[in-house]
Amino acid sequence: MKSLLKTTxxxxxxxxxxxxxxxxxxxxxxxxxxxxxxxxxxxxxxQGRLAVEExxxxxxxxxxxxxxxxxxxxxRAIERFAREGCNIxxxxxxxxxxxxxxxxxxxxDVKFEHATGYKTADNVATYNSKFHQGRYIIGQIAAxxxxxxxxxxxxxxxxxxxxxxxxxxLLGAQSVNPDFKVKVVWVNTWFDxxxxxxxxxxxxxxxxxxxxxxxxxxxxxxxxxxxxxHGFGQASDMINFAKDAQYTAIIDDWAPYYxxxxxxxxxxxxxxxxxxEGLAEGHVVMAPYTNLPADVVEMAKATEAKIKDGWEPFTGxxxxxxxxxxxxxxxxxxxxAILGMNWYVxxxxxxxxx
Amino acid sequence: xxxAVLLTVITAATPxxxxxxxxxxxxxxGVLNLGVEGMMIMGAVIGFAVANQTGxxxxxxxxxxxxxxxxxxxxxxxxxxxxxxxxxxxxxxTILGIGLSGMIGEAFIGVPGLDLPQLYIPVLSEIPFFGxxxxxxxxxxxxxxxxxxxxxxxxxxxxxxxxxxAVGDNHGSAHALGYSVVKVRFLAILFGGxxxxxxxxxxxxxxxxxxxxxxxxxxxxxxxxxxxxxSWLPLRVVIGAYLFGAVxxxxxxxxxxxxxxxxxxxSSLPYIATIMVLVLISANRRLTLVNTPACLGxxxxxxx
Numbered sequence: 063m064k065s066l067l068k069t070t071x072x073x074x075x076x077x078x079x080x081x082x083x084x085x086x087x088x089x090x091x092x093x094x095x096x097x098x099x100x101x102x103x104x105x106x107x108x109q110g111r112l113a114v115e116e117x118x119x120x121x122x123x124x125x126x127x128x129x130x131x132x133x134x135x136x137x138r139a140i141e142r143f144a145r146e147g148c149n150i151x152x153x154x155x156x157x158x159x160x161x162x163x164x165x166x167x168x169x170x171d172v173k174f175e176h177a178t179g180y181k182t183a184d185n186v187a188t189y190n191s192k193f194h195q196g197r198y199i200i201g202q203i204a205a206x207x208x209x210x211x212x213x214x215x216x217x218x219x220x221x222x223x224x225x226x227x228x229x230x231x232l233l234g235a236q237s238v239n240p241d242f243k244v245k246v247v248w249v250n251t252w253f254d255x256x257x258x259x260x261x262x263x264x265x266x267x268x269x270x271x272x273x274x275x276x277x278x279x280x281x282x283x284x285x286x287x288x289x290x291x292h293g294f295g296q297a298s299d300m301i302n303f304a305k306d307a308q309y310t311a312i313i314d315d316w317a318p319y320y321x322x323x324x325x326x327x328x329x330x331x332x333x334x335x336x337x338x339e340g341l342a343e344g345h346v347v348m349a350p351y352t353n354l355p356a357d358v359v360e361m362a363k364a365t366e367a368k369i370k371d372g373w374e375p376f377t378g379x380x381x382x383x384x385x386x387x388x389x390x391x392x393x394x395x396x397x398x399a400i401l402g403m404n405w406y407v408x409x410x411x412x413x414x415x416x
Numbered sequence: 417x418x419x420a421v422l423l424t425v426i427t428a429a430t431p432x433x434x435x436x437x438x439x440x441x442x443x444x445x446g447v448l449n450l451g452v453e454g455m456m457i458m459g460a461v462i463g464f465a466v467a468n469q470t471g472x473x474x475x476x477x478x479x480x481x482x483x484x485x486x487x488x489x490x491x492x493x494x495x496x497x498x499x500x501x502x503x504x505x506x507x508x509x510t511i512l513g514i515g516l517s518g519m520i521g522e523a524f525i526g527v528p529g530l531d532l533p534q535l536y537i538p539v540l541s542e543i544p545f546f547g548x549x550x551x552x553x554x555x556x557x558x559x560x561x562x563x564x565x566x567x568x569x570x571x572x573x574x575x576x577x578x579x580x581x582a583v584g585d586n587h588g589s590a591h592a593l594g595y596s597v598v599k600v601r602f603l604a605i606l607f608g609g610x611x612x613x614x615x616x617x618x619x620x621x622x623x624x625x626x627x628x629x630x631x632x633x634x635x636x637x638x639x640x641x642x643x644x645x646x647s648w649l650p651l652r653v654v655i656g657a658y659l660f661g662a663v664x665x666x667x668x669x670x671x672x673x674x675x676x677x678x679x680x681x682x683s684s685l686p687y688i689a690t691i692m693v694l695v696l697i698s699a700n701r702r703l704t705l706v707n708t709p710a711c712l713g714x715x716x717x718x719x720x
Binding site: 096097098099100101105129214245246247248249250251253254255256257258259260261263264265267268270279280281284298302303411412413415 | 417420421423424427428431518521522525526527528619623624625626628629630631633634635664665668669671672673674676678679680683
């Protein structure tokens with residue numbers, strides 16, 4: 063009895079605290095897959111959250127949970143936010159898709175936004191960015207700058223987003239040098255600085271003089287700097303780690319999207335949608351082009367401008383690895399084909415893991 | 417080519433080796449400290465922070481060792497003096513280390529680290545092949561070799577080592593003989609903490625000179641497995657660590673060479689190799705029992 067009383071008192075006190083914190087018009091909550099200090103994927107999402115705080119001040123309160131494992135933990139975390147009175151919840155990893163949909167069913171009044179997924183509902187929107195646009199540009203730069211004609215690609219998991227990134231990179235490179243080679247190493251992790259560094263070393267030892275990555279740490283770029291080869295930053299501008307090695311970086315900038323959607327939620331005109339924007343809308347940003355000759359910078363900027371004007375890197379002719387035609391000359395792949403890409407373009411010697 | 421592979425293997429194996437040798441001493445004294453990952457990550461963050469603030473890699477390394485020891489002292493007080501459950505305390509230490517290091521390291525995210533100078537041993541490093549592989553390494557690689565030699569000699573050739581093993585094998589008898597079980601174990605735990613801290617410093621100062629949260633990425637757990645893998649013998653830890661490093665690096669090279677083997681299979685090879693060796697070792701039951709510290713994980717409470 064006594065303990066029940068205590069619990070009740072605590073609950074009341076907690077509720078009072080909770081309501082005191084509800085002074086803001088809107089509470090925006092974020093669920094992260096990694097630590098906010100990864101200086102990659104999650105770091106960039108948190109920069110977006112901070113931008114929301116800065117923009118709306120006292121009007122919007124934000125909260126986040128970091129290093130939430132994909133799976134049952136995610137469902138608990140999302141549900142906790144929904145119960146705590148979050149009005150809009152951003153779940154920022156592919157593996158949160160089903161938990162998000164599940165919790166959203168129980169809380170029809172809460173708005174959910176799931177990053178990189180494909181399932182939507184009345185109160186669940188999805189959002190993603192066209193990172194492959196940036197990869198096409200760095201592919202062109204790689205082909206221009208490489209002396210060995212070979213780039214090393216450190217890949218995480220064989221999911222469509224990563225596969226389309228590799229393809230876009232090679233298509234960009236082939237537009238400059240049709241014989242360009244890319245060596246792909248799958249490390250089967252998003253984040254392990256040591257392993258990523260080892261992969262970079264292995265690739266350089268085998269003749270790659272350009273390193274690019276679809277993993278989250280700065281380690282590969284540091285190895286590039288140490289070994290005197292070059293590379294590209296991933297997710298955030300990593301120039302501090304590789305002053306002489308970084309040509310540019312593909313930066314994920316979630317701030318414009320988060321500010322836009324929180325604004326809509328405040329104004330009451332938030333609707334479910336599937337957002338997939340790129341360079342043109344500023345969701346993907348190229349870091350300053352450095353360590354490059356003027357003509358290469360010019361080429362990169364021209365391609366960037368072309369993409370901003372609406373050109374799609376996945377425009378035919380595109381031939382698949384097995385020799386079949388993926389897109390005829392001048393035909394652009396539709397969004398579904400890019401978002402679900404599970405084949406390599408011709409010119410990649412690696413076999414796609416299944 | 418082969419030389420390049422070997423160089424990468426050495427850097428991959430060194431942190432595992434250092435942490436595992438430390439844990440081996442702890443377990444030989446009869447204590448199971450599952451907090452290696454937590455002590456290692458604290459070593460990584462403190463080592464990076466101090467090196468960054470002072471501009472001195474050596475000071476960073478010393479601070480990392482101190483940080484590992486501080487963490488292990490906390491563990492020692494809990495399990496030896498308060499007789500807390502070792503497994504639970506070790507796990508708590510890991511969780512504490514990961515959380516605390518994230519908090520301390522916040523200011524250092526995105527700051528490039530300073531690279532520890534490579535130590536080129538004159539003359540010897542000029543020898544073709546052997547020179548670059550064995551005599552042009554980060555200073556900490558030599559430390560790891562010295563550490564193994566020190567532990568192997570100390571455990572089996574000195575009186576101190578004999579006492580330590582006696583405490584680990586039968587704390588009742590050791591106590592009856594007048595040895596302070598708690599004191600011996602506490603010192604062993606501190607040594608383990610120092611090694612874990614040093615391994616962490618190797619990660620954030622030599623392997624990948626930077627600080628990012630969670631950068632140990634499970635290496636502390638692998639070090640723990642290596643101790644069992646080595647059946648508590650220091651020289652076998654070297655074999656284990658290098659085998660593990662070699663298999664994981666060869667996986668990357670095999671992929672870059674475009675061997676037609678699924679990468680998932682290659683990635684799991686180090687673990688498959690570990691399991692296979694464990695099975696082989698366990699098959700010989702008598703041999704296993706000879707080397708396993710008999711009092712491993714058992715709390716010691718003196719009668720009076």
